[in-house]
Amino acid sequence: xxxxxxxxxxxxxxxxxxxxxxxxxxxxxxxxxxxxxxxxxxxxxxxxxxxxxxxxxxxxxxxxxxxxxxxxxxxxxxxxxxxxxxxxxxxxxxxxxxxxxxxxxxxxxxxxxxxxxxxxxxxxxxxxxxxxxxxxxxxxxxxxxxxxxxxxxxxxxxxxxxxxxxxxxxxxxxxxxxxxxxxxxxxxxxxxxx
Amino acid sequence: xxxxxxxxxxxxxxxxxxxxxxxxxxxxxxxxxxxxxxxxxxxxxxxxxxxxxxxxxxxxxxxxxxxxxxxxxxxxxxxxxxxxxxxxxxxxxxxxxxxxxxxxxxxxxxxxxxxxxxxxxxxxxxxxxxxxxxxxxxxxxxxxxxxxxxxxxxxxxxxxxxxxxxxxxxxxxxxxxxxxxxxxxxxxxxxxxxxxxxxxxxxxxxxxxxxxxxxxxxxxxxxxxxxxxxxxxxxxxxxxxxxxxxxxxxxxxxxxxxxxxxxxxxxxxxxxxxxxxxxxxxxxxxxxxxxxxxxxxxxxxxxxxxxxxxxxxxxxxxxxxxxxxxxxxxxxxxxxxxxxxxxxxxxxxxxxxxxxxxxxxxxxxxxxxxxxxxxxxxxxxxxxxxxxxxxxxxxxxxxxxxxxxxxxxxxxxxxxxxxxxxxxxxxxxxxxxxxxxxxxxxxxxxxxxxxxxxxxxxxxxxxxxxxxxxxxxxxxxxxxxxxxxxxxxxxxxxxxxxxxxxxxxxxxxxxxxxxxxxxxxxxxxxxxxxxxxxxxxxxxxxxxxxxxxxxxxxxxxxxxxxxxxxxxxxxxxxxxxxxxxxxxxxxxxxxxxx
Numbered sequence: 001x002x003x004x005x006x007x008x009x010x011x012x013x014x015x016x017x018x019x020x021x022x023x024x025x026x027x028x029x030x031x032x033x034x035x036x037x038x039x040x041x042x043x044x045x046x047x048x049x050x051x052x053x054x055x056x057x058x059x060x061x062x063x064x065x066x067x068x069x070x071x072x073x074x075x076x077x078x079x080x081x082x083x084x085x086x087x088x089x090x091x092x093x094x095x096x097x098x099x100x101x102x103x104x105x106x107x108x109x110x111x112x113x114x115x116x117x118x119x120x121x122x123x124x125x126x127x128x129x130x131x132x133x134x135x136x137x138x139x140x141x142x143x144x145x146x147x148x149x150x151x152x153x154x155x156x157x158x159x160x161x162x163x164x165x166x167x168x169x170x171x172x173x174x175x176x177x178x179x180x181x182x183x184x185x186x187x188x189x190x191x192x193x194x
Numbered sequence: 195x196x197x198x199x200x201x202x203x204x205x206x207x208x209x210x211x212x213x214x215x216x217x218x219x220x221x222x223x224x225x226x227x228x229x230x231x232x233x234x235x236x237x238x239x240x241x242x243x244x245x246x247x248x249x250x251x252x253x254x255x256x257x258x259x260x261x262x263x264x265x266x267x268x269x270x271x272x273x274x275x276x277x278x279x280x281x282x283x284x285x286x287x288x289x290x291x292x293x294x295x296x297x298x299x300x301x302x303x304x305x306x307x308x309x310x311x312x313x314x315x316x317x318x319x320x321x322x323x324x325x326x327x328x329x330x331x332x333x334x335x336x337x338x339x340x341x342x343x344x345x346x347x348x349x350x351x352x353x354x355x356x357x358x359x360x361x362x363x364x365x366x367x368x369x370x371x372x373x374x375x376x377x378x379x380x381x382x383x384x385x386x387x388x389x390x391x392x393x394x395x396x397x398x399x400x401x402x403x404x405x406x407x408x409x410x411x412x413x414x415x416x417x418x419x420x421x422x423x424x425x426x427x428x429x430x431x432x433x434x435x436x437x438x439x440x441x442x443x444x445x446x447x448x449x450x451x452x453x454x455x456x457x458x459x460x461x462x463x464x465x466x467x468x469x470x471x472x473x474x475x476x477x478x479x480x481x482x483x484x485x486x487x488x489x490x491x492x493x494x495x496x497x498x499x500x501x502x503x504x505x506x507x508x509x510x511x512x513x514x515x516x517x518x519x520x521x522x523x524x525x526x527x528x529x530x531x532x533x534x535x536x537x538x539x540x541x542x543x544x545x546x547x548x549x550x551x552x553x554x555x556x557x558x559x560x561x562x563x564x565x566x567x568x569x570x571x572x573x574x575x576x577x578x579x580x581x582x583x584x585x586x587x588x589x590x591x592x593x594x595x596x597x598x599x600x601x602x603x604x605x606x607x608x609x610x611x612x613x614x615x616x617x618x619x620x621x622x623x624x625x626x627x628x629x630x631x632x633x634x635x636x637x638x639x640x641x642x643x644x645x646x647x648x649x650x651x652x653x654x655x656x657x658x659x660x661x662x663x664x665x666x667x668x669x670x671x672x673x674x675x676x677x678x679x680x681x682x683x684x685x686x687x688x689x690x691x692x693x694x695x696x697x698x699x700x701x702x703x704x705x706x707x708x709x710x711x712x713x714x715x716x717x718x719x720x721x722x723x724x725x726x727x728x729x730x731x732x733x734x735x736x737x738x739x740x741x742x743x744x745x746x747x748x749x750x751x752x753x754x755x756x757x758x759x760x761x762x763x764x765x766x767x768x769x770x771x772x773x774x775x776x777x778x779x780x781x782x783x784x785x786x787x788x
Contacts, residue, residue: 027485030468068487069468087389088620089546091634100773104749130392131212132546133243133553144215149778
């Protein structure tokens with residue numbers, strides 16, 4: 001599978017630096033994993049092994065913690081993460097549709113997958129981000145987008161991809177057509193009409 | 195219509211998470227470019243999320259103008275007006291010192307916990323000091339007020355925990371105060387996991403020092419010398435602002451050894467939560483801070499006796515803490531003067547969903563749900579009537595319109611089957627399906643169940659399966675009975691609050707909206723038009739113009755037809771996944787959902 005190419009190369013010195021800064025006792029487990037994930041976007045097995053061998057944290061504790069909290073991921077991710085909020089307000093205002101729209105743009109067809117084949121974007125569902133009045137909401141990287149309809153989400157993604165030199169896979173045959181509504185902004189037009 | 199303003203001297207841009215999401219950074223930059231002569235500052239979230247981006251402009255004669263929904267395009271007009279060159283941009287003006295009325299949204303509120311949010315720069319200790327900050331802890335230390343007296347004052351105030359359960363704060367503190375041991379801990383619970391609640395985020399982001407001062411007061415009262423602020427990692431701005439507040443307070447001598455020259459030591463460290471709803475439960479939160487899986491344990495011993503690292507520990511919610519400095523300054527009696535019998539003071543709610551003026555509101559206890567929704571929230575945003583309001587997130591319930599005159603009090607809300615909760619208030623109109631809402635919450639609690647108790651672990655899964663079946667049109671009347679039966683068992687046989695309250699969304703919707711369940715089962719119909727298995731999308735031929743936009747957005751290529759030939763367009767029901775994308779993009783309301 002293409003996704004294996006997303007595996008990160010772990011810098012042992014860096015992990016050791018975190019251990020020195022954060023600590024090597026049991027309470028350090030969560031912040032250590034957070035440091036690893038901040039760097040690599042997920043928890044590479046190699047980094048986990050380094051932590052287990054160089055701290056007092058046992059493998060069972062570390063993996064127990066890593067699998068318990070929803071923040072942690074054991075699989076590699078795309079270069080950008082799209083967090084789609086599924087808080088109550090977002091659910092009521094159509095968050096599922098944002099997922100459908102984004103998956104369409106990214107050409108992710110397999111229900112079990114969440115990363116585009118070219119390793120550009122990963123879609124992640126998150127519990128409330130806390131901007132309920134802007135529901136439905138998504139984050140691409142650190143940037144928040146609110147009051148979305150499915151088409152708006154696609155447009156924001158397209159814009160982001162253009163700005164960051166990523167290209168959106170799939171739907172090549174539809175591409176020229178799909179680009180067309182962007183200039184006319186159908187979503188916006190509808191908003192004004194309402 | 196109003197007097198000409200004089201020269202603007204200060205422009206304030208609201209930069210909370212929602213402000214930023216609405217484009218506050220852009221607005222800030224544009225003002226800086228276009229009005230370089232003026233001081234431009236940022237504040238936290240004002241709470242009027244529906245009006246974001248919000249900008250307040252002060253002129254040199256003390257006048258102030260609050261604008262909403264400001265974007266790059268509206269800035270030139272606003273600046274023109276303030277330079278005496280143009281008319282008042284009335285569309286954007288919410289309120290001004292010249293015309294103070296018109297913002298009932300704010301006047302019906304009583305702001306205690308939120309007293310500074312949106313009014314000061316959260317990154318400035320000086321501004322907090324100017325607004326009377328740290329005066330309460332100074333008063334306690336310099337006047338030699340004893341910890342017992344502090345607890346007494348909070349008891350007089352009648353303050354109850356704002357995290358959800360509403361346990362009296364003074365009683366909790368007394369347990370820890372009288373517990374043996376020199377080492378005690380205070381934890382600020384900012385693990386706001388309820389989907390639909392964001393008051394803690396707003397407080398930590400918009401007024402971190404008042405939470406920190408609250409921690410100082412609580413620590414002094416119980417005799418703790420170290421504290422943790424447990425904040426969700428999903429709230430990066432809150433972590434940043436609170437971290438800055440800790441640093442500045444340390445430099446100013448409000449944290450550390452011998453605070454303000456008195457025999458009181460206290461310091462705080464931030465622990466970032468890693469995303470687990472169950473960690474809102476005290477013993478689970480402690481397990482998490484200790485570096486373990488956040489699983490609750492049997493109480494007693496209560497954390498106040500044996501908590502973090504085996505030491506007496508008090509866990510207070512962010513909003514509870516934000517009230518403390520006010521209570522010490524104005525007196526417990528003043529706080530108790532607000533609210534009703536057993537529910538004193540105010541409560542902050544996060545108003546969201548299909549409501550006109552969504553955002554953070556702080557109201558005196560005893561106000562009715564209807565007053566909050568209509569007088570403050572301005573009623574429904576969709577033109578369709580409000581059907582229900584969801585209080586308390588996954589632990590709470592749906593309250594129907596017929597009970598909107600229920601006052602906001604712990605006991606009165608419990609009687610409806612919902613709970614006060616941490617303050618999420620999600621408004622739903624007739625397009626929301628109550629069975630789907632119940633399914634949504636069960637899906638959430640099932641994932642978040644830590645797995646320790648069988649009833650919670652398997653019971654929530656069974657309930658979710660039953661609800662999914664009903665939503666999919668495959669449910670039977672026996673399923674509804676079974677659902678009710680399992681709900682009661684999970685409620686009575688789970689160890690912690692998560693399992694005990696997880697069935698609430700099911701039980702309240704069954705109680706008030708049973709007809710919707712029955713429609714799903716007997717008529718195979720979703721009255722709100724939400725449940726995908728029970729609806730169809732079709733094209734209304736006389737409305738369709740043949741523009742083909744629906745085809746372009748359909749993710750499964752189920753729509754076919756000839757461009758500009760309205761009659762030719764059809765949706766293939768075999769392929770259609772009922773995602774609703776076509777409904778959203780159609781400019782002519784030509785897709786019918788049945």
